[in-house]
Structure formats: structure tokens, C-alpha cells
Amino acid sequence: MDAMVRELSYAQAIQEAMAIAMDMDERVFLMGEDIGVYGGAFQVTGDLVERYGTERVIDTPISELGGAGVAVGAALTGMRPIFEFQFSDFATLAMEQIVNQAAKMRFMLGGEVSVPVVMRFPAGSGTGAAAQHSQSLEAWLGHVPGLKVIQPATPYDAKGMLLAAVADPDPVMIFEHKLLYKMKGPVPEGYYTVPIGKADIRREGRDLTIVATSIMVQKALDAAAALEAESIDVEVVDLRTIRPMDKQTVIDSVKKTSRLMCVYEAVKTLGIGAEVSAMIAESEAFDYLDAPIVRLGGAETPIPYNPELEKATVPQVPDIISAARDLVKGVR
Amino acid sequence: MAGASKAVADSRANLPFVYRQYSAEQLKQVLYKMYLIRRFEEGAEESYMRGLIHGTMHLSIGQEASAMGICMPLGEDDQITSTHRGHGHCIAKGAEVKRMFAEFFGKTTGYCKGRGGSMHIADVAKGNLGANGIVGGGIPIAVGAALSSKMMKTGKVVVSFFGDGANNEGAFHEALNMAAVWKLPVIFVCENNGYGMSTSTARSTAVKNIADRAAAYSMPGVIVNGNIFSEVAEASYKAVERARAGEGPTLIESKTYRHRGHSKSDRNRYRTKEEIEDWMSNRDPITLFENELSEFGFIDDKGIEAIRNGVAQEIADGIEFAKASPSPDVSETGNYVYTEQA
Ligand SMILES: Cc1ncc(C[n+]2csc(CCOP(=O)(O)OP(=O)(O)O)c2C)c(N)n1
Numbered sequence: 243m244d245a246m247v248r249e250l251s252y253a254q255a256i257q258e259a260m261a262i263a264m265d266m267d268e269r270v271f272l273m274g275e276d277i278g279v280y281g282g283a284f285q286v287t288g289d290l291v292e293r294y295g296t297e298r299v300i301d302t303p304i305s306e307l308g309g310a311g312v313a314v315g316a317a318l319t320g321m322r323p324i325f326e327f328q329f330s331d332f333a334t335l336a337m338e339q340i341v342n343q344a345a346k347m348r349f350m351l352g353g354e355v356s357v358p359v360v361m362r363f364p365a366g367s368g369t370g371a372a373a374q375h376s377q378s379l380e381a382w383l384g385h386v387p388g389l390k391v392i393q394p395a396t397p398y399d400a401k402g403m404l405l406a407a408v409a410d411p412d413p414v415m416i417f418e419h420k421l422l423y424k425m426k427g428p429v430p431e432g433y434y435t436v437p438i439g440k441a442d443i444r445r446e447g448r449d450l451t452i453v454a455t456s457i458m459v460q461k462a463l464d465a466a467a468a469l470e471a472e473s474i475d476v477e478v479v480d481l482r483t484i485r486p487m488d489k490q491t492v493i494d495s496v497k498k499t500s501r502l503m504c505v506y507e508a509v510k511t512l513g514i515g516a517e518v519s520a521m522i523a524e525s526e527a528f529d530y531l532d533a534p535i536v537r538l539g540g541a542e543t544p545i546p547y548n549p550e551l552e553k554a555t556v557p558q559v560p561d562i563i564s565a566a567r568d569l570v571k572g573v574r
Numbered sequence: 575m576a577g578a579s580k581a582v583a584d585s586r587a588n589l590p591f592v593y594r595q596y597s598a599e600q601l602k603q604v605l606y607k608m609y610l611i612r613r614f615e616e617g618a619e620e621s622y623m624r625g626l627i628h629g630t631m632h633l634s635i636g637q638e639a640s641a642m643g644i645c646m647p648l649g650e651d652d653q654i655t656s657t658h659r660g661h662g663h664c665i666a667k668g669a670e671v672k673r674m675f676a677e678f679f680g681k682t683t684g685y686c687k688g689r690g691g692s693m694h695i696a697d698v699a700k701g702n703l704g705a706n707g708i709v710g711g712g713i714p715i716a717v718g719a720a721l722s723s724k725m726m727k728t729g730k731v732v733v734s735f736f737g738d739g740a741n742n743e744g745a746f747h748e749a750l751n752m753a754a755v756w757k758l759p760v761i762f763v764c765e766n767n768g769y770g771m772s773t774s775t776a777r778s779t780a781v782k783n784i785a786d787r788a789a790a791y792s793m794p795g796v797i798v799n800g801n802i803f804s805e806v807a808e809a810s811y812k813a814v815e816r817a818r819a820g821e822g823p824t825l826i827e828s829k830t831y832r833h834r835g836h837s838k839s840d841r842n843r844y845r846t847k848e849e850i851e852d853w854m855s856n857r858d859p860i861t862l863f864e865n866e867l868s869e870f871g872f873i874d875d876k877g878i879e880a881i882r883n884g885v886a887q888e889i890a891d892g893i894e895f896a897k898a899s900p901s902p903d904v905s906e907t908g909n910y911v912y913t914e915q916a
Pocket residue numbers: 275304306328332335632658659707708709710736737738739740741767769770771836
């Protein structure tokens with residue numbers, strides 16, 4: 243690796259992006275529960291309050307609906323708020339402002355306004371926090387025209403996509419898997435953006451396309467590395483944005499490999515996997531398929547507390563390996 | 575609960591409420607349970623450090639008098655909704671610590687069969703409709719339970735516990751309004767421990783006292799020292815009477831303090847060591863109650879010793895029970911998502 247490029251954790255990368263955004267633009271400010279002196283539930287804002295003060299790093303009361311609405315209102319009127327939900331699960335308390343207001347404001351007003359708000363959602367399971375603190379609800383928001391919904395999977399993308407989100411004139415929802423926060427990776431200093439709406443081919447391969455999101459990207463890469471030993475050559479596409487989706491990158495990959503598997507942590511049915519599969523079925527790539535499409539997603543249950551059960555409810559590397567092997571070998 | 579006899583009552587005429595209202599046996603049982611809550615949470619904390627419990631937990635150490643005082647006038651049929659900081663409520667409403675430990679250890683013998691853990695602890699048979707991972711989530715649910723009580727004429731009173739932080743959620747305001755409009759048998763108990771996570775009430779809440787908000791919903795708002803068992807029990811007693819008489823809800827603000835951090839990830843940066851120290855050494859609810867009991871002659875040193883030993887044994891047995899219990903099988907992840915039908 244380039245010796246010049248530092249390694250940062252995913253959380254540090256987000257923090258750095260927020261600091262750069264605040265340095266570059268005085269309209270940018272942060273809002274959320276316990277993001278000040280506490281540093282955020284996952285220490286993503288960390289010590290930013292010491293550098294930017296309580297006027298720009300604002301602790302809200304425990305009021306998700308109100309807080310989201312205030313962020314929408316501020317964005318509507320010239321500010322650039324970045325609103326942190328303490329857990330993505332609490333989006334459920336703020337759906338009104340996100341879905342009925344932020345997403346539709348520009349449309350309803352005939353393009354007279356825009357809502358450049360960024361909302362950050364720590365998501366996913368694996369921390370033993372049980373059913374109300376472990377969900378992956380990105381597809382809920384992905385269903386709403388007017389929103390952009392992204393899921394960076396690396397520290398590099400976490401920084402670059404956050405900066406792209408702040409620069410974006412429309413509401414951008416960022417889902418950050420909690421288990422990624424400690425993941426380290428190369429992150430250049432200074433300002434750069436990673437485009438919203440562009441997937442990334444994280445590994446090239448000939449036999450099978452795995453379209454993965456968020457933490458499943460790393461799991462898919464691990465599975466791909468293991469499958470190399472069996473001469474199964476996996477291409478891993480990191481979707482990165484679920485709305486608007488980069489269809490062409492997925493279509494081109496499937497045309498090359500002729501097999502498709504979707505891997506994501508959210509509940510399997512009626513979600514991202516369904517969307518990607520249907521999109522391929524509707525596209526010219528359909529004719530290239532050599533096997534039925536496979537979806538690996540979360541179990542059709544809330545996330546349980548017991549650690550073994552918790553692990554069993556979301557796809558793990560061995561699950562991906564065996565599903566990929568079966569798919570390539572034609573086992574149904 | 576049965577009260578003290580007439581003669582005894584006369585001799586206690588000048589003592590605080592609970593010493594007039596309840597027997598020595600009942601009050602000793604309260605001390606036992608306060609210790610049980612304290613030692614349960616210490617046991618849970620230690621098990622967490624040793625890696626036997628995963629996830630996170632929110633300890634109510636320092637708030638025991640509040641849980642016990644509120645539950646004192648409740649009958650077994652009455653119901654509560656609880657919070658993420660709900661171990662004390664659960665024990666106060668009659669749960670067995672061994673099944674609570676089992677839940678924390680993720681075992682099938684736990685109250686939620688290992689699916690819920692600390693944050694969703696419940697004991698429906700004893701009227702605890704459950705802790706809640708969502709701040710304010712239990713408040714409207716309690717109003718719904720009170721509506722059932724009224725419609726089904728069961729006579730049940732419902733208590734909703736929540737924290738100071740929860741009073742800034744919309745759910746709090748919507749629920750209080752409906753309970754008042756419909757005169758429901760529900761008691762809203764705000765355990766104000768000064769902070770919602772790192773945010774003090776001064777920084778989060780426009781009114782000085784949460785109880786002030788009762789005025790907006792036309793119900794009595796009562797402030798009590800949540801670390802003095804008798805004060806809490808008296809306020810609860812009156813609110814229960816009012817609820818049972820069909821006069822509607824009460825908002826009780828129980829001012830207290832949590833000794834521990836918010837959860838397992840708290841660096842305690844938002845409060846001083848001196849503040850914590852002051853509450854621990856000068857206002858500990860168990861010490862205060864134990865001292866009163868001795869002073870008024872309800873218990874002697876031997877009695878206290880016996881209670882402490884009894885609690886220690888129950889805790890040790892509970893942990894053993896939890897350790898020895900089986901884990902659910904991973905093939906059973908799909909259970910309980912829907913109601914099983916024959
Ligand atoms: C809707 C919602 N928002 C935020 C949280 C995260 N959270 C859990 S407990 C807590 C603080 C609650 O404070 P308070 O109501 O005063 O109760 P305490 O913890 O002091 O007992 C927060 C912010 C949550 N669980 N649910």
C-alpha cells in the first residue's frame with residue numbers, strides 16, 4: 243500500500259469528513275443526541291464539540307421527530323445540517339419528517355426549494371443490543387423518491403461519500419453499519435468526494451457476481467478469497483448507493499459472469515435483493531444468466547438477543563461461501 | 575397490602591407514611607427487595623465484565639427506592655411498563671432474579687427465552703409488560719393497558735415508568751393528553767435522575783420540573799424525593815387511590831440519581847466525581863431506608879444481617895441457575911415471530 247496514505251477507522255473517517263465540511267462551509271453544523279461532550283453513542287463525533295463549540299455541535303433532547311424536523315427546516319432555509327440518529331432504529335420515530343417532508347418538499351413546491359440535509363444512521367446487528375437496536379432499515383428509505391440512500395462499506399468511501407452528501411442539494415440518508423466503525427483502511431487527507439449513485443467493483447472475477455452492501459461487502463470479499471482455493475472466481479460489486487441505484491455496473495458484471503447473488507443484512511424478502519434481482523430480470527443481462535439468482539439476506543425475524551441466535555439471523559462468511567459454491571456448481 | 579393494626583398505628587402516628595401504613599414484616603420485605611435489586615445489578619455487572627453477558631445494560635443502582643416505593647401500593651394484577659433501566663422495576667413487581675439472570679445469559683429459562691436480554695426484560699405474569707429499548711415507547715402502551723382496564727372493568731391500575739429524557743418525546747405528550755381526556759387509571763412515573771444519557775434536564779427540558787408538565791394535561795403533578803422510600807410510596811398510594819376511584823391519571827416526578835454511567839460505554843464526562851460521590855455517600859436510598867427502619871425500631875442489626883445474607887444467597891443461586899440453564903437452539907430463531915397455531 244501507498245506509504246503516503248494513512249489508515250483511519252471508519253468512524254474517524256466520518257469524523258474527519260464532518261470536520262472538513264465544517265471548515266469549508268460555515269453553514270454546516272451537526273445535530274444529534276449526545277453528540278457533544280459524550281462524543282456520540284459510537285464516538286463518531288468524538289471531540290468535535292471541543293473544536294467547533296456547542297453552537298455547531300448541538301446536543302438535542304431525546305426528540306427524534308422534532309430533531310429531524312428542525313434539521314429539515316434548517317436545510318430548507320439555507321443551512322447544511324448533518325443530523326445523527328443515535329441508532330437507525332429510531333428513524334421509525336422520525337419517519338414523518340423524513341418521508342412526508344424532507345423527501346417531497348422540493349417536488350411539492352415545484353422545484354422552488356431544496357432540502358440539503360444529511361442524516362446519519364448507525365445500523366445493523368452484532369452488538370447484542372437486541373430487536374430494537376439492531377435493524378437494517380435502509381430499504382424502507384430506499385423506497386422513497388426524493389431521498390438518496392447510501393451505505394459506504396469502507397473508511398475511504400465513508401469519508402468521500404459523506405462529503406458528497408454534504409455537497410448534494412437533496413436529502414441524503416447514510417446508513418453506517420456499527421461493526422464497521424472500528425474497521426481501518428486507507429483514507430487520504432483533505433477534501434475528496436466519492437460519487438453518490440455509483441457502485442464499485444471491489445474484486446474482479448469471471449464465475450459469479452456478488453452484489454453486496456455495507457458490512458456484507460467485506461464478508462463477500464472474505465468468501466471470495468476463500469473460494470479462490472476452489473478455483474471459483476468471484477466478482478464483488480459494492481452497491482454503495484441503493485437509491486439511485488447504479489444499474490449499469492451490475493448489469494455489465496452479470497453479463498460477464500452469468501451468475502448473480504445478492505448479499506445484504508436486512509431481512510431477505512421485499513428488500514434490496516428483490517430490487518437488484520428484478521432489475522436484472524428486466525434487463526438485457528437476463529439472457530446471460532446461467533442459473534437462477536440467489537439472495538442471501540437476514541432471517542425473517544427480529545434480531546434476537548442471544549449471541550448465537552443473533553449470528554444465525556444474518557449471513558456470515560461460511561453461508562456466502564457455500565451458497566456461492568452451490569450456485570457455481572449448479573446445485574439447487 | 576394489609577396495613578398495621580390499630581394499636582400499632584397509634585404508636586406510629588408521628589412517623590412518615592409507610593411506617594403508619596405497613597407492618598414491620600412488610601417493610602423488612604421492602605429492604606430485602608431493595609438489596610435484591612442492588613445485588614442483582616452488581617451481579618449482572620460483574621457477569622458482564624467476565625464476558626458471561628453480552629450487549630449492554632443500564633443499571634438503576636441508586637434508584638431502588640423509586641421502583642420499590644411506586645410498586646408498594648400495587649397489587650399483583652396491576653400492571654407496569656418499564657424502561658431500558660428496568661431491572662429494579664421488574665424485581666419490585668415480583669420477578670424472580672434467577673429467571674432474570676437466565677435472560678441476561680441468553681438462556682431458554684429466561685423471562686424472554688433469551689430473545690430479549692436486559693433491555694427487554696419483562697414478567698407478564700406478574701404484570702410487568704416489559705422494559706423498552708425505545709425511549710418513551712412504553713408510555714402510550716401503558717395508556718392502552720389502562721384503556722383495557724377501563725373497558726374491561728378489571729379495576730387494574732397501570733404504572734408507566736420512564737426517565738427525564740423521555741418527557742421530550744412526542745409520545746409522552748400524546749399519551750398524557752389521552753389519559754387525561756379519557757380519565758384512565760394510569761400513573762405516569764418520571765424517574766428524573768438528572769440526565770438523559772449525557773444531557774442534563776437543564777439542557778434538554780424547558781420546564782424546571784417534569785411534574786410542571788402535568789398542568790398542560792390537567793392532571794396532578796407531584797414531586798417526590800425518589801431516594802426516600804416513604805415519600806415515593808405515599809405519592810404512589812394516593813395516585814393509585816385516585817386512579818381506582820376513576821378520577822384519572824397522575825404524573826409523579828421521582829427525583830433520583832443513577833450511580834453508574836448511562837450504560838456500559840459511558841465515560842462520565844458530563845458530570846463531576848464530586849457530584850456522584852455526594853449522591854453515593856449522602857443520599858443512598860438503601861442506606862436512608864435502612865437507617866430509618868432501625869431508628870424507628872422496625873429492625874435490629876441482626877435483622878439487617880439476615881436480610882443481607884438472604885439476598886446474597888438468592889443472587890448466588892440465581893447466577894448458578896442461569897449458568898446451568900440451556901441456550902436456545904439456533905434452529906429456533908424463527909420461533910415467536912408469529913403466534914403458533916395448531
Ligand atoms: C427513541 C430513542 N431515542 C434514543 C435512544 C437512546 N437512548 C437510550 S436511553 C437514553 C437516555 C434516556 O434518558 P432518560 O429517559 O432520562 O432515562 P435514564 O437513562 O436516565 O434512566 C437514550 C438517549 C433510545 N433508546 N430510543
